[in-house]
Structure formats: C-alpha cells, structure tokens
Amino acid sequence: MRLRPHGLYIKPQGGARVIHNYNSVGLVTEKCVGCTDCIKRCPTEAIRVQDGKAVVIREFCIDCGMCIKVCSNKAKKADTDGLAAIENYRYKIALPAPALYGQYKNVLDVNIILTALKELGFDEVFEVSHGAEVVTKAVGEIVMNSANAAARPFISSACPVISRLIMMKFPDLIGNILPVIPPVEVMARLSRRHVCEREGLKPEDVGVFFISPCAAKNTGTHRPLGYEKSEIDGVIAISDVYVKLRNKIRKITPDKAEILAHSSFRGVRWALSGGESGNIDINSIAVDGIDNVIEVLEELENGQLDDVDFIEALACTGGCIGGALTVSNPFVARNNIERLGLLMRCDAGIKARRVDFGPVDFAELAFTRRLTPTRALKLDADxxxxxxxxxxxxxxxxxxxxxxxxxxxxxxxxxxxxxxxxxxxxxxxxxxxxxxxxxxxxxxxxxxxxxxxxxxxxxxxxxxx
Amino acid sequence: MKLHYEVDGEEFAAAGQASGNIKKMLKQLGIASDVIRKISIAVYEAEINMVIHADGGTVDVDIQTDKIYIALKDTGPGIPNIDLAMREGYSTASDEVRDLGFGAGMGLPNIQKNSDFLKITSAVGVGTTVEIEVNL
The missing domain is CATH 1.10.15.40 (Electron transport complex subunit B, putative Fe-S cluster)
Structure with missing residues (x-):
C-alpha cells in the first residue's frame, strides 16, 4: 500500500519540518476507484476526479478530513507519523488530545489511558488539556478586556480548519480570529522546557509527539498559522494507536495505573463542542460541523451577529471528538468524556499529579505572524x-x-x-x-x-x- | 457584468440568497475584504427589507471594474417618510419579524453606512426602489 501525498512536495527525513503548501490528506492510489464520494462532500470543493483518481487541488484544501471520513474505499489517509518515529529521539513525550479519552467505553479514570499510552514507549505523557486551561485564561482575558470593537465577535483560533476556511472563503473575517496559539502548541513548548530543566536534557534530545484526532493539526506542525515554527516533532493519529492502546487499557486496573493526569475537566472538555466557550462567562456561540460553521460565518459577514462576543467554531461534528483520525462515534465519545468529567468533579478518588511548568506569560501565547487571505478563489489577478x-x-x-x-x-x-x-x-x-x-x-x-x-x-x- | 435575481417574499428562509450569490462572485473577483464586508451588509439588509415589508421583488446587479451597482425593486406598500425611515431605531416591523431578530430600525441606516451611494425612490401604494453603489 502506497500513500501518495497530493502535490509535489517531498517530505524531508528529520530536521526541518516547516513545509509551505503542505497538505495532510493523501491518497492510497490503488484503493481509489474514482467515485464521487469525496468530491461531493468536500466543503471547499477542492477535489476533482482526474484519470479515474481523486486529486486534491492544494490551494483549496483546508485539511478538514471530510474526504477521509466519507471515502467508502478507505482510499483517503492522513499523512501522519507512525509510532516508530519516536525512536529518533532520546526522550519521548506524548501529548494526548483530550479527544483520546472519548475513544474508550467504561474507562473511568484518565490515568489508565495515560498509563497505557506511556507504555507504548514514551518517557513522559502530558495532557494537552492542560494547555487548553492556559489558553482559556488568555482567551478570557482578551475577550473581556479588548477595546477593539471591530474585532468582535472574536472567533476561536483553536480549530485550524476554520482558520484556514476563513483565510480562503471569508477573508474579511480574518481580523476576528483570536490571535492566540492553540493548546497543543502551548503544551509542546511547556513540556519541552519542563523536561529539559528536570532531566537536564538538550532541547533537540526531546521528541514531542501529538496524539491527534485531526489531520489539520498535523498540517499545522508543518505550516503553523500565526507563528513561525511548531515545537511539535511528530503527529500520531489516534486511529493508528487505537487498537494497541485498547489492548493495554484492558490489562490496567485503576490501582495499577500510574498517576499521570494533571489537568482539570475545564481543559478536557475542549474536546467537545461548547467546551471552550463554556469556560468563559460571555455571550458566545458554539457551532460545530463545517456546514453549520459556514452558515454562521455568512451571518456574521452580513452583520447579523454584532451582539455576540465570541464564536467557538469547530469543523467536525461534536467538536474534536468528531475528528477524521478518531475511531469512536462522536456522540458516544461525548458520553464517554462527560462520564469521566462527572467523576473528576464529584471527587470519586481520581488522582492527579502536580506538574510545575513554570510561569506562563500571556504575551508568549500571542500570534507572531498575521494571518493573510489565501486568494484561492480569485479567478484572475487582473x-x-x-x-x-x-x-x-x-x-x-x-x-x-x-x-x-x-x-x-x-x-x-x-x-x-x-x-x-x-x-x-x-x-x-x-x-x-x-x-x-x-x-x-x-x-x-x-x-x-x-x-x-x-x-x-x-x-x-x-x-x- | 449584469445579474438579475427574483426574491420570493413567501420564503423567509431563502432570503439572503441574492446577496449570498453576489458576495460569492465578488470573492471570485478578488475584491478587497473590507469592501466585501460593506457590500455584504448593505445588500443583505436591503434584501431582507424587501422580504419583510414588500413580499419580495427583484434585484439587479451591475458589476464593473471600479464599482458595483445594485438596484432592489419592489411593488410593496412604499415608504411614506424616507427621512424618518432613515433614522436609527425607527421601525415599522411586526412583532413576529422582531422575534426573528430583525426590525431593530437599523436597516436603512446600516445600508447608508455601508455604501458609497444610496438612493431610495418610493411612492406609497406603488413600491420602493433602493439603489446602492459601492466603489470597488
């Protein structure tokens, strides 16, 4: 089975990860029968069937992963890293997205999932949801205190698909995107700094791997939105480790689980639609599913949402739990996470550790690069x-x-x-x-x-x- | 380039289709973002007005390289006092329409604010024509 990434880029081996015009979505050529499944469902009309195979027009693709979800022949695949990639580093860190916790039924302690993940070969596991808590504080601060009325309502920058959708189809709304780096990037920076200090390692000895529900987050490590370089060294699809993890999880009893959790439910709920906005006490809209998001952005563009302060817009149904690289149905996953949350909040004896990541300066979380329109829709420069x-x-x-x-x-x-x-x-x-x-x-x-x-x-x- | 749209007054859910289409075209022309935002707001307001007050009508668009001209024509009840209607907060919308979030009396002032030229011609019992121009 050969994965053919679209376009002309050649993925470099190690070293420089920043690649312009990179897309995560690739095609397993032999499996593609040239049907119309993906071209019909692509929200940006980025796919054509040419010579009997689905071809992505790169400038239109926002890596939403819809084609991966709808392909009945499983010919679409995200170009993520395999678990073997962690072997390139002396010290290996896993950063699981909270969406991972929704994948398994009847696992009532996050520590079991985190322990199982660590057993896959990592030296340390840090929860991305901790980064989400940090971002929540920064977002709250900006939304509450910003005097810039023109930027209201703020649109969350957490979903890279939506930021890229706006850059292509709603360039007049770019100014509304909240210029804060995403939780996983915060966590990558904090964890590298933390383990280098704690273990006396050099930054390059440490490999930071995101366990991701999302193809666009993988793209984001190659071509970050709003900052120069990602601190993430590799992205591993949840779906690629799902079975291995499941088999380990089944063998770990709560008393045998290592205490690895260090985040509260405020961060974990970011995996669910409404999780981010629910943390901030403001007039907000939480919209999920890319078609719904497009409708809301149209309304915003027409000047109909001037009374709203904040829009949390997530491309996948249900939020990140509906990502193309997940396994569980998003509604079942929501239930799994909400159950975990219930236990976390009602003091059911779920243990957590304290990790001192040091002080976080909000200025460090701000974008250092402006987002610019992609101009892909333009028919001619003249x-x-x-x-x-x-x-x-x-x-x-x-x-x-x-x-x-x-x-x-x-x-x-x-x-x-x-x-x-x-x-x-x-x-x-x-x-x-x-x-x-x-x-x-x-x-x-x-x-x-x-x-x-x-x-x-x-x-x-x-x-x- | 000239375009023509019929706006059905009976289908409130479809209101905004003409302005949506215009918006889409301007994006394909690569018009500056702030101009697109202005046109979106002005034309959407005008289209909604036509549905709320006059059971729909027609929209004619002329896109040139330097400006866009939009004429919205209806055969509705007409506006008795245009100056009054232009005032912020003035509205004759029914409660039903207000419940939908419209009728705050910001429609015409909003169109004015977001266009470079606005002309309203109206006769009671005959209808209203709203002409909008935005420089590209």
Whole structure:
C-alpha cells in the first residue's frame, strides 16, 4: 500500500519540518476507484476526479478530513507519523488530545489511558488539556478586556480548519480570529522546557509527539498559522494507536495505573463542542460541523451577529471528538468524556499529579505572524480579466444541465464551469454536453449524406434505378 | 457584468440568497475584504427589507471594474417618510419579524453606512426602489 501525498512536495527525513503548501490528506492510489464520494462532500470543493483518481487541488484544501471520513474505499489517509518515529529521539513525550479519552467505553479514570499510552514507549505523557486551561485564561482575558470593537465577535483560533476556511472563503473575517496559539502548541513548548530543566536534557534530545484526532493539526506542525515554527516533532493519529492502546487499557486496573493526569475537566472538555466557550462567562456561540460553521460565518459577514462576543467554531461534528483520525462515534465519545468529567468533579478518588511548568506569560501565547487571505478563489489577478471569466462562467452555468451529477469529475456544474474558465477541464468532460455534441454530429452526418456532389456517379445511378 | 435575481417574499428562509450569490462572485473577483464586508451588509439588509415589508421583488446587479451597482425593486406598500425611515431605531416591523431578530430600525441606516451611494425612490401604494453603489 502506497500513500501518495497530493502535490509535489517531498517530505524531508528529520530536521526541518516547516513545509509551505503542505497538505495532510493523501491518497492510497490503488484503493481509489474514482467515485464521487469525496468530491461531493468536500466543503471547499477542492477535489476533482482526474484519470479515474481523486486529486486534491492544494490551494483549496483546508485539511478538514471530510474526504477521509466519507471515502467508502478507505482510499483517503492522513499523512501522519507512525509510532516508530519516536525512536529518533532520546526522550519521548506524548501529548494526548483530550479527544483520546472519548475513544474508550467504561474507562473511568484518565490515568489508565495515560498509563497505557506511556507504555507504548514514551518517557513522559502530558495532557494537552492542560494547555487548553492556559489558553482559556488568555482567551478570557482578551475577550473581556479588548477595546477593539471591530474585532468582535472574536472567533476561536483553536480549530485550524476554520482558520484556514476563513483565510480562503471569508477573508474579511480574518481580523476576528483570536490571535492566540492553540493548546497543543502551548503544551509542546511547556513540556519541552519542563523536561529539559528536570532531566537536564538538550532541547533537540526531546521528541514531542501529538496524539491527534485531526489531520489539520498535523498540517499545522508543518505550516503553523500565526507563528513561525511548531515545537511539535511528530503527529500520531489516534486511529493508528487505537487498537494497541485498547489492548493495554484492558490489562490496567485503576490501582495499577500510574498517576499521570494533571489537568482539570475545564481543559478536557475542549474536546467537545461548547467546551471552550463554556469556560468563559460571555455571550458566545458554539457551532460545530463545517456546514453549520459556514452558515454562521455568512451571518456574521452580513452583520447579523454584532451582539455576540465570541464564536467557538469547530469543523467536525461534536467538536474534536468528531475528528477524521478518531475511531469512536462522536456522540458516544461525548458520553464517554462527560462520564469521566462527572467523576473528576464529584471527587470519586481520581488522582492527579502536580506538574510545575513554570510561569506562563500571556504575551508568549500571542500570534507572531498575521494571518493573510489565501486568494484561492480569485479567478484572475487582473480585475477586468477576472470579470470576463466570471461572465463566461455564468454563461457556462446556464448551458450546463445543473444536476450536479459529478460524472465530469467536478462536484457541481458550477465548479465545472469554473474549471472550464480556468482551462482545467473540457466541455466534453460533461456527458450531457458530449451527448449533445454527438447528436449534433450525427445530425450533420445525416445532412451531409444527402448532399453528395452533383457529379457523383453513385447518386445518379441510384436515381436511375 | 449584469445579474438579475427574483426574491420570493413567501420564503423567509431563502432570503439572503441574492446577496449570498453576489458576495460569492465578488470573492471570485478578488475584491478587497473590507469592501466585501460593506457590500455584504448593505445588500443583505436591503434584501431582507424587501422580504419583510414588500413580499419580495427583484434585484439587479451591475458589476464593473471600479464599482458595483445594485438596484432592489419592489411593488410593496412604499415608504411614506424616507427621512424618518432613515433614522436609527425607527421601525415599522411586526412583532413576529422582531422575534426573528430583525426590525431593530437599523436597516436603512446600516445600508447608508455601508455604501458609497444610496438612493431610495418610493411612492406609497406603488413600491420602493433602493439603489446602492459601492466603489470597488
């Protein structure tokens, strides 16, 4: 099985991780049958079927992972790191996303999951939810105290898919994105610093691995949004360690579990939609599922949400528990996490340790780079040419059947019209247009057949007989 | 480039389709973000107004390289006093509409604020035409 990442980049071995124009979503070419599953469900219309295989147009892909979720042939895969990658480092740290806790039923102590994870070969395990608690404080501070009315409502930057959606489709809302680095990045920085001090290690001896529910978070380590370089050395999909962990979890009884947890439920609930905004006492909207998010952003753009202070927008259904790299159904996962939360809050004897990560300066959490529009939608750099293309696109749309069958390889007639204008498709790729052309050709053949030259000896013989 | 839309007054859920389409096109033209925001707000307000007060109507758009012109025409009840209607907080919307979050009396002032040119022509019992221009 060969994973072909889309585009032209070659993933470097070790060393530099920052890669521009990197996308996480890759295709297992042999498994792709060229159906229309993924092109139809892609929220940014970034996929086409070309030569019988699904091809991602990189500038349109925001790594939401929808294609991974909907592919019935399992031909879509995220280009994450394998567990073997941790062996490149002397000291190995796992940073589990709280969504991991939702994957297992009837595990009523987070310490069991964390112990099992550590047993996979890590030296230390730190909860990303701790980073979420730190970010919660920073977000609260900014939202409560910001005098910048134009930036209201603030949009959470926690979901990288939504930030990238905004950069492409809602560039006028970029200024609303809260300029704070995500919890996992906070945790990566804090943990490296902490273990280097505690164990007397050099920063490069330490490998920090994110156990991720999300393909876009993997992309975020290669091309961070709002900061120069990620402190995360590798991203391991929850789905890739799910079975191994499950088998270990089953063997660990609560009394045998190492006390590794160090975060409260305020951080853990970030895995669920409403978790982030629920921590801050402000007028907020928590929206999940990318189609719902798009609707809310449209309303915001139309000036209909001026009374709202904060929007927590998550691309996946239910929040991060619905990520493309998870295994459990998001609604079941929610129940699993809420049960854990209940126990954590009602003093059911669940133990936690204190880890001193040192003081955190909120200024360190701020973006150091501005987010900029991607301009992928733009038809042409020249306005009059763009206008001309838009007009031609509208004409094509009127001409096309409008049933969005997808047989041409584009998800909709409208996208096909765009592809035509951009010179990336031929009219004959549309089976209806092709049939029309064949019909016209057949008709002119018949017509031509009756127009034989006057001198034709066959025609005259036919007439004579 | 000229576009024409029919706005159905009976379908409140569909209100905003014309402005949504216009917005989408402007994004494909690569219009500056702040201009898109202005047009989005102005046209959406105008379209919603037309549905709330006049059972829909038509929207005609002309996109040129330097500006966009939008004319919203209806055959509704008309506006008896345009100056009064332009005042912030003035509204004749029903409670039903207000319950939906509209009718706060910010519609016309909002359109004014977000356009570079605004002309309202109205005759009671005949209808209203709202013409908006935004420089690109």
């Amino acid at each position: 306005m009059s040419k763009a206008l001309e293309k838009l007009e031609r696109m509208e004409e094509f749309i009127k001409e096309l059947p409008g049933i969005d069958c997808g047989a041409c390889g584009s998800p909709k007639c409208e996208t096909f019209a765009r592809d035509l204008v951009m010179g990336q498709a031929n009219m004959e790729d549309c089976i209806f247009m092709l049939r029309r052309k064949v019909k016209m050709m057949a008709e002119s053949m018949v017509e031509l057949a009756s127009k034989l030259p006057q001198t034709s000896f066959i025609q005259h013989r036919e007439l004579r007989d």
